Amino acid sequence: MSEVPHMPDLRFSQRRRWAADQAIAYLMQQAVENPDVLSLAAGLVDDRTLPAGIVREVSQRLLADDAVARRMLQYGTTAGSTQARRAVLGHLARLEGAATPAELGVSLENVVLTTGSQQLLSLVCEVLLDPGDICLVAAPTYFVFLGTLAGVGARAVSVPSDSRGMIPGELDRLLADLEKAGELPRAKLVYVVSYYENPSGVSLAAERRRALLEVVQRYSHQHRIMVLEDAAYRELRYDGPQLPSVWSCDESRRWVILAQTFSKSFSPGLRVGYGVMPEELARAVCDRKGNEDFGSANFNQLLIAEVLAGGRYEEHVEGLRRSYRAKRDAMLAAAERYFADLPVRWHRPDGGLYVWMTLPEHVETGFESPLFRRATQVDRVMYVPGELSFAGPKERRPRNHLRLSFGVLQPPQIEEAMRRLAAAVRATLAES
Amino acid sequence: MSEVPHMPDLRFSQRRRWAADQAIAYLMQQAVENPDVLSLAAGLVDDRTLPAGIVREVSQRLLADDAVARRMLQYGTTAGSTQARRAVLGHLARLEGAATPAELGVSLENVVLTTGSQQLLSLVCEVLLDPGDICLVAAPTYFVFLGTLAGVGARAVSVPSDSRGMIPGELDRLLADLEKAGELPRAKLVYVVSYYENPSGVSLAAERRRALLEVVQRYSHQHRIMVLEDAAYRELRYDGPQLPSVWSCDESRRWVILAQTFSKSFSPGLRVGYGVMPEELARAVCDRKGNEDFGSANFNQLLIAEVLAGGRYEEHVEGLRRSYRAKRDAMLAAAERYFADLPVRWHRPDGGLYVWMTLPEHVETGFESPLFRRATQVDRVMYVPGELSFAGPKERRPRNHLRLSFGVLQPPQIEEAMRRLAAAVRATLAES
Numbered sequence: 131m132s133e134v135p136h137m138p139d140l141r142f143s144q145r146r147r148w149a150a151d152q153a154i155a156y157l158m159q160q161a162v163e164n165p166d167v168l169s170l171a172a173g174l175v176d177d178r179t180l181p182a183g184i185v186r187e188v189s190q191r192l193l194a195d196d197a198v199a200r201r202m203l204q205y206g207t208t209a210g211s212t213q214a215r216r217a218v219l220g221h222l223a224r225l226e227g228a229a230t231p232a233e234l235g236v237s238l239e240n241v242v243l244t245t246g247s248q249q250l251l252s253l254v255c256e257v258l259l260d261p262g263d264i265c266l267v268a269a270p271t272y273f274v275f276l277g278t279l280a281g282v283g284a285r286a287v288s289v290p291s292d293s294r295g296m297i298p299g300e301l302d303r304l305l306a307d308l309e310k311a312g313e314l315p316r317a318k319l320v321y322v323v324s325y326y327e328n329p330s331g332v333s334l335a336a337e338r339r340r341a342l343l344e345v346v347q348r349y350s351h352q353h354r355i356m357v358l359e360d361a362a363y364r365e366l367r368y369d370g371p372q373l374p375s376v377w378s379c380d381e382s383r384r385w386v387i388l389a390q391t392f393s394k395s396f397s398p399g400l401r402v403g404y405g406v407m408p409e410e411l412a413r414a415v416c417d418r419k420g421n422e423d424f425g426s427a428n429f430n431q432l433l434i435a436e437v438l439a440g441g442r443y444e445e446h447v448e449g450l451r452r453s454y455r456a457k458r459d460a461m462l463a464a465a466e467r468y469f470a471d472l473p474v475r476w477h478r479p480d481g482g483l484y485v486w487m488t489l490p491e492h493v494e495t496g497f498e499s500p501l502f503r504r505a506t507q508v509d510r511v512m513y514v515p516g517e518l519s520f521a522g523p524k525e526r527r528p529r530n531h532l533r534l535s536f537g538v539l540q541p542p543q544i545e546e547a548m549r550r551l552a553a554a555v556r557a558t559l560a561e562s
Numbered sequence: 563m564s565e566v567p568h569m570p571d572l573r574f575s576q577r578r579r580w581a582a583d584q585a586i587a588y589l590m591q592q593a594v595e596n597p598d599v600l601s602l603a604a605g606l607v608d609d610r611t612l613p614a615g616i617v618r619e620v621s622q623r624l625l626a627d628d629a630v631a632r633r634m635l636q637y638g639t640t641a642g643s644t645q646a647r648r649a650v651l652g653h654l655a656r657l658e659g660a661a662t663p664a665e666l667g668v669s670l671e672n673v674v675l676t677t678g679s680q681q682l683l684s685l686v687c688e689v690l691l692d693p694g695d696i697c698l699v700a701a702p703t704y705f706v707f708l709g710t711l712a713g714v715g716a717r718a719v720s721v722p723s724d725s726r727g728m729i730p731g732e733l734d735r736l737l738a739d740l741e742k743a744g745e746l747p748r749a750k751l752v753y754v755v756s757y758y759e760n761p762s763g764v765s766l767a768a769e770r771r772r773a774l775l776e777v778v779q780r781y782s783h784q785h786r787i788m789v790l791e792d793a794a795y796r797e798l799r800y801d802g803p804q805l806p807s808v809w810s811c812d813e814s815r816r817w818v819i820l821a822q823t824f825s826k827s828f829s830p831g832l833r834v835g836y837g838v839m840p841e842e843l844a845r846a847v848c849d850r851k852g853n854e855d856f857g858s859a860n861f862n863q864l865l866i867a868e869v870l871a872g873g874r875y876e877e878h879v880e881g882l883r884r885s886y887r888a889k890r891d892a893m894l895a896a897a898e899r900y901f902a903d904l905p906v907r908w909h910r911p912d913g914g915l916y917v918w919m920t921l922p923e924h925v926e927t928g929f930e931s932p933l934f935r936r937a938t939q940v941d942r943v944m945y946v947p948g949e950l951s952f953a954g955p956k957e958r959r960p961r962n963h964l965r966l967s968f969g970v971l972q973p974p975q976i977e978e979a980m981r982r983l984a985a986a987v988r989a990t991l992a993e994s
Contacts, residue, residue, distance in 0.1 A: 137816060141750060141785035142846060146689040149849040154856075158639075174637055182631035189621050199614035203829035205606055207590075245677055249855040257578040274856065281853035318573060353573035384569060397635035399860035414574060417581040421713035423681040424586075424706065427859055428831035 149281045153273060153518045156497060164506055168547035170534040171512040173328065173483065177538075179453050180397055181437075181446050188436050198432075206428030208416045210243025210404070214431035217438040218243070218404050222390070225364065226378050235383050239409050242416060245426045247362055247391035247403030250415070252278050253422075254358055254387055254405070257414040258318045259284040265319040265358075266304060268296040270486075270519035270531065272328045272360065275321060279521075285316075286521035293477060295334035296322055298341035305349040319358050320346055324376050326363040326482025329519045329533035333480060339376045343385060356411075357386045363482040365395040365447050368455035370480025377406065384408050392434055394483075395447050400430045454483065460541035461485050461534065464548035472555055476534075483537040486516070489530040489555065493562060496529055500561065505554035511547045576693075581713045585705060585950045588929060596938055600979040602966040603944040605760065605915065609970075611885050612829055613869075613878050620868050630864075638860030640848045642675025642836070646863035649870040650675070650836050654822070657796065658810050667815050671841045674848060677858045679794055679823035679835030682847070684710050685854075686790055686819055686837070689846040690750045691716040697751040697790075698736060700728040702918075702951035702963065704760045704792065707753060711953075717748075718953035725909060727766035728754055730773035737781040751790050752778055756808050758795040758914025761951045761965035765912060771808045775817060788843075789818045795914040797827040797879050800887035802912025809838065816840050824866055826915075827879050832862045886915065892973035893917050893966065896980035904987055908966075915969040918948070921962045921987065925994060928961055932993065937986035943979045 157171055193199045209215070215238045219231040228234050244250040259265065261283030267276070269288035279286045287308075290300040301320065308314050320342065324334045334342070346355045359376045377388035391403035405415070419425070437443050458479065465476050465485070476487040495501050496515045505511050516531025517524065534551075536544055589603055625631045641647070647670045651663040660666050676682040691697065693715030699708070701720035711718045719740075722732040733752065740746045752774065756766045766774070778787045791808045809820035823835035837847070851857070869875050890911065897908055897917070908919040927933050928947045937943050948963025949956065966983075968976055 137814070138782045138784065138786045140690070140788070140840075140843060141747075143688065143690055143692045143695070145692075145850065146846045149689070149846070149853055152849060152852050154852065155849075177632050177636055180632040180635040182625065182628045182635065185635060186622075186625040186631060189625060190618075193614065193618040193621060196614045199618060200609050200612040201831075203612040203614065203617060203831040204609055205825075205830040245855040245858060252854045256575065257581070258572070258575055260575045260577075263575070274852075278853045281850065315573075350570045352570065354570045356572070382569070393637075397861070398637040399633075399635040401855070401857070401859040401861075408572075411572060414578045414581070417584060417587075418577065418713065420584050420586065420706075421581055421710045422684045422854070423677040423833070425833070426677060427833040427862055429829070429833075430859055430861065 144283070145281065148283055152277055157514065160506060160512060164510070164512070167506055167510045167512050168539065168543055168550065169512045170539070170547050170551065171514045172538050173535055174538050175394060175398060176453065179450050184437060184442050184446060185397070185433070188440055189433060192433065192436055202429045202432045204428065206425050206431060208420050208425045209412070210241070210426065211428055211431040211435065212238060214243055214435040215241040217435040221438050222406065226375065235381070236406055240383070240406050240412055242405050242407070242412050242419070243426055243431055244403045244405065244419070245423070246393055246398070246401045247360065247389040247405070248274065249426070250389045250403055250405040251275055251358065251360065253415045253418050254319070255279060255282050255284065256418045257411070258356065262316060264308065264313065264317045265321055266301060266317065267321045267521055268323070268327065269521070270329050270516060271321065271521070272323055273518040275360070276519070276521055288521045291330070291332070293332055295327070295332050295338055296342065298338055298345050301342060302345045305345065309349065314349060315352060317349070317355055318353070319356050321358045321360065322376065323360045323362070325361055325373065326366065326479050326484070328363065328482065329484050329514065329516065330486040331477045331479030331482055331484045332486070333370070333373055334376065336371065336373055339374065339379045342376065343380055346385065354385065358389065359386050360389045362389070362391050362394055364390065366451065366454055366483065367481040368451055368458060387411065395450065396434070396437065396443065400434065401426065402430050402434045454536070457536040457539070457541055457544060458485070460544045461536040461548060464545045468549050468552035469555070472552065472559065474555065483535050485534045485536065487532040487534055489532070491530050493558060494529045495532050501554060501558040504558055505551060509550040509554040511550040511554065513551065576715070577713065580715055584709055589946065592938065592944060596942070596944070599938055599942045599944050600971065600975055600982065601944045602971070602979050602983065603946045604970050605967055606970050607826060607830060608885065611882050616869060616874050616878060617829070617865070620872055621865060624865065624868055634861045634864045636860065638857050638863060640852050640857045641673070641844070642858065643860055643863040643867065644670060646675055646867040647673040649867040653870050654838065658807065667813070668838055672815070672838050672844055674837050674839070674844050674851070675858055675863055676835045676837065676851070677855070678825055678830070678833045679792065679821040679837070680706065681858070682821045682835055682837040683707055683790065683792065685847045685850050686751070687711060687714050687716065688850045689843070690788065694748060696740065696745065696749045697753055698733060698749065699753045699953055700755070700759065701953070702761055702948060703753065703953065704755055705950040707792070708951070708953055720953045723762070723764070725764055727759070727764050727770055728774065730770055730777050733774060734777045737777065741781065746781060747784060749781070749787055750785075751788050753790045753792065754808065755792045755794070757793055757805065758798065758911050758916070760795065760914065761916050761946065761948065762918040763909045763911030763914055763916045764918070765802070765805060766808065768803065768805055771806065771811045774808065775812055778817065786817065790821065791818050792821050794821070794823050794826055796822065798883065798886055798915065799913040800883055800890060819843065827882065828866070828869065828875065832866065833858065834862050834866045886968070889968040889971070889973055889976060890917070892976045893968040893980060896977045900981050900984035901987070904984065904991065906987065915967050917966045917968065919964040919966055921964070923962050925990060926961045927964050933986060933990040936990055937983060941982040941986040943982035943986065945983065
């Protein structure tokens with residue numbers, strides 16, 4: 131090989147170029163390079179609340195039986211373990227207030243288990259979206275999903291949103307515009323994080339759930355425009371109304387893909403997420419998944435199935451809610467305390483892990499902004515710039531928002547981080 | 563919703579169409595519909611050899627420590643746990659006969675952990691292949707990978723192969739033809755299952771490993787044509803030479819992507835595979851993986867790391883080898899016994915899970931063939947038709963091969979299955 135003087139370049143695919151520039155990598159690098167910074171950026175769940183005891187007990191019970199252990203260690207199927215999918219439907223029935231899984235109006239063929247719900251979101255994009263196709267999203271929306279859309283070459287179109295979520299009238303207007311422009315055939319998906327959205331903390335208001343569906347159905351002349359409902363934070367409800375899923379508002383079960391996960395409510399390290407969707411879409415997702423990995427880890431699926439069967443899951447989630455509720459309250463109290471005299475607004479979330487903060491319009495929050503530099507380098511606190519969570523060209527996105535997470539830090543650290551952040555904001559405002 | 567009389571169709575992506583028609587689904591359906599059939603088709607590993615005891619012991623040890631348990635249950639990173647990647651490099655060093663991992667000439671940045679090695683194969687295709695791009699493959703080759711290539715719209719071009727694997731001179735000729743046709747810019751990958759190939763059982767001969775690299779380098783005028791080495795069966799060696807990996811033959815570490823897995827040597831239900839590749843390719847793979855699932859299960863990676871550290875892995879694989887060697891010998895002995903008087907040839911594999919059998923050219927083996935029907939419906943035995951493992955249009959593929967797996971059945975069942983298969987072949991030959 132030493133005789134090969136010339137090392138020719140790799141020639142990457144278009145997809146590789148679409149996958150470049152992920153903000154999350156920059157954020158993680160910042161965190162590594164600044165270990166003494168208090169991070170309100172990380173979207174991780176709290177280590178201390180992870181269910182070590184339950185997993186210890188359940189895995190010991192399962193693995194004690196050689197036959198069960200071997201079943202866990204063998205290949206599963208692409209759609210996921212039958213037993214685990216049945217457990218997931220039972221779980222969903224409880225969340226939906228259905229007396230039995232049969233009442234849900236779906237069966238095992240409608241359920242696909244994935245590597246976190248992220249893989250479900252990705253697979254849905256793969257089987258529905260060609261390059262140039264359109265997915266309508268809230269403004270702001272989950273930034274990792276914007277990367278997934280970019281990764282398949284799809285266009286994300288922002289639907290104006292307020293403190294009650296995506297505005298159905300605005301969705302209507304945008305679809306009408308697309309129709310006028312002859313682009314309606316490219317509109318395939320509406321993506322909505324329905325509970326305590328990452329990053330805004332906002333939930334889609336109850337009456338808007340049906341309204342969104344009606345808009346989507348009205349524009350489905352030639353093909354079905356699907357709603358992709360990301361309910362990742364659904365179980366992390368601290369107060370406020372118990373909202374029905376968008377999925378449950380569609381009695382036909384044909385218009386909504388419901389994506390959920392055990393990453394937030396139980397353990398992200400197990401990477402068990404799932405989707406419920408029309409059968410022909412589930413088949414498409416499984417065919418694609420067959421090409422990608424022909425099935426997520428059977429071991430983890432059977433573990434989750436036993437956790438759900440064992441009865442300690444609900445108790446665990448109740449504990450989580452108490453813990454995160456206290457953290458949310460700590461963050462909100464600190465915001466009242468330290469930001470009271472500043473021209474800053476924030477949203478009070480009923481659940482989830484995020485508080486969304488809005489600065490005056492001229493104050494930028496991005497990686498290159500004076501605020502971000504001041505916050506990370508002087509005051510030693512980090513947040514996620516809001517501009518990452520908006521679709522569209524960078525120069526036209528709002529740049530004056532911050533996503534603050536109360537997931538990882540403990541209440542005293544949250545208080546201190548908010549104090550530091552207020553100091554950075556105050557200094558930046560004084561200089562701007 | 564009951565007022566919506568019209569249910570418009572879904573409009574799927576091109577990729578969904580590329581993912582359709584997976585033979586594996588048909589095979590699994592056949593297995594379900596014919597439960598009394600002895601299956602020489604399933605490529606599963608043997609339930610009885612799955613490491614229930616080791617996983618029980620290791621997981622108990624890990625989960626006994628709350629801090630460790632919580633680390634396993636928390637998010638990992640997209641490339642995979644640092645600890646697990648380090649363990650994987652240590653393991654690879656042992657396989658390569660290197661004194662230390664440092665001697666391998668790669669570092670953690672070159673390693674990506676995936677959901678089985680299948681996901682690694684898929685991700686490599688994603689970041690290198692645009693629709694219409696070319697991957698050269700052996701004839702026959704791993705049929706699931708042919709599906710993965712089809713799934714990204716790539717073209718698979720068959721390189722003539724013999725009992726010593728892909729023929730370098732034929733690869734040379736095909737690349738020259740592509741160059742003449744102006745298609746060389748589309749040739750990005752050469753895929754080779756280097757040890758005990760699924761389906762042929764063939765290993766790429768030692769001298770051909772370097773020869774293939776030299777051919778690939780000679781045609782890399784404008785971009786680097788990469789070799790994707792699938793070494794899934796590497797550790798299942800029963801006798802024959804201990805071959806160096808193709809990867810190890812490239813001292814520059816720039817031309818080969820080495821894909822390996824713990825699915826065959828330990829447990830497929832944990833779905834831990836990995837790839838070793840040039841750093842810029844590892845970054846591309848991780849960026850794409852960030853869009854797809856942002857990391858495989860951390861829990862499973864840390865479990866495998868501990869298994870590798872604990873010292874019982876080697877002993878387990880040694881036991882596996884003994885068990886599969888006996889099964890291979892049972893299959894070969896049964897072939898000698900029942901097929902001696904038939905115009906049939908087969909390859910004696912030095913490892914892996916497969917025996918490749920060749921019938922006279924006019925005897926078809928496909929799903930629709932008299933032999934397949936006779937075998938499944940009368941003699942109650944199933945195999946994988948060889949034609950699934952060839953690239954290119956169906957009508958031009960060889961149709962007279964069978965892939966026989968000795969992975970799942972026990973020696974007496976293998977003997978009985980081979981007796982049945984010989985009966986089906988004999989009856990079919992008599993009628994043809």
